[in-house]
Amino acid sequence: MSSTDTAAVLEKDASDSAEVGAGLDVLDGVAARGAPIARIVRERALPPLIVVGLVLGLWQLVFVLGLTDADKLPGPAMVWHSLDELWCQETLLPIVWTSVWRGLSGFLLAVVIGTPIGLVVARVKPVRTAIGPVLQGLQSLPSVAWVPAAVIWLGPDNVAIYAVILLGSVPSVANGLVAGIDQVPPLFLRAGRTMGATGLAGVRHVLIPAALPGYLAGLKQGWAFSWRSLMAAELIASSPELGLGRYLQSRREAADMPGVLLGILLILIVGIAIELAFMAPIERHLLRDRGVQDADR
């Protein structure tokens, strides 16, 4: 049988089995599904809102019943009043923005610095042996411990603040990438190599995307660390622009308890808001694309 005849017979035979194959595809396939907005709101937004409501109610109750000294625990309304006051003085947004800007720009700088460090630590054995443990150890060092040294070395202004953010955040970013790379299935690397993805092409097309979930976890932690470090730095170092940490400190000095509570709440809310606005959507998108998470979870 000549090769063209063979090809024709095989084509016919295979088209019979193609129908079987197409049937199997329908039976085995997984359909992507979305969720109606109403259900997302009910299942995801409602429970945390209820908890917030309960905490506020409890707080109000404690205040009304006079269970503690009103100087030490002012009621929710008094804290709200402080917020209103700040808003009317038109200082609320500048204060929040100063801190958010420092936090985000410091964090981005930490990503730029931490990523190559993580890449080198993960892929170059001697470097890993030398600085891997140090990098891990740095993560457990509270960044507030750096503040005095940073202030003495760099002066009590923005430079010291950014240095503290970086010291807190860079190790998280780098360690996240190292962990992400360690978890890359070796099969992906082999598959990449057989396709010719070696050297930098391998890093770009296989290693980085495969390590992305771990890297992203590191970024999330990196943001949390940079926000925390910033608050620690702002509490102690003083710079011309008033940030949330400095505001909190000034309220303490003024024995303004509603202001102190407001400061704490604002710091908490901004931290959560950034996480929800930037980190969570990226992570959800990434995991859903890879089928790690259901579309509506």
Next chain:
Amino acid sequence: MTPVLTTPQAVTGRVAGGVPAVRISHVHKSFGRSGARTHVLDDITLDVAPGEFVTLLGASGCGKSTLLNLVAGLDKPSRGSIEVPGGRPALMFQEHALFPWLTAGKNIELALKLAGVPRPERRAEAERLLELVRLAGAYGKRVHELSGGMRQRVAMARALAQGSKVLLMDEPFAALDAITRDVLHDEITRIWAERQLSVLFVTHNVREAVRLAQRVVLLSSRPGRVAREWRIDLPQPRRIESSGVADLSIEITEELRGEIRRHVQH
């Protein structure tokens, strides 16, 4: 009954005449440091002719996957040489090894990109390859949305996207159910003939080896050596349950079991 047309060959492993698609010459492979060295492959000599479909058959420990890795260039032989004159061969694994961060189509396009296909041509070529494996609508599908059989078909398309005429397959259908495997046997046979590929297919499934191959090479285990080979002249398309395939499978299984029995310690 179809006569079983087999020609027991002298174990030379060489194909007469012409430049082979794959030439494996006196290859040895050992792992571990001296003292605790494991000799995995022992003097393997084997050619795959252009357009030939060869299955490598053996029990576990025969080093068939190791041999495939050597041919793929993922590892180097301890001694001997491997030549693939057509350039880097494509390799398919038991697991699909598709990248979950890319769609089916983009997985194929990445292989095209790495093979140097210019960007404007990639999309159309990826669609063509998906059509070839009968997944015309799957371009935008994520890997997790595909069934096991569909994944292996995309993996096949991605392997073909590398543009090599030599396709290495490492038990690519072992993790699939029997019905899906049957369908994919038909598909790979069709694509092999259509594209005139040279295939080196590793399996421990005797019937699968006979169903697909023009030549079945039996490796002995620990260390792996070419024990025997059969040329299979049954016409394609074959059915895995046909008597021709069954009869030859019985003969080869006997031989395989004999090889395995040699390892019983008396």
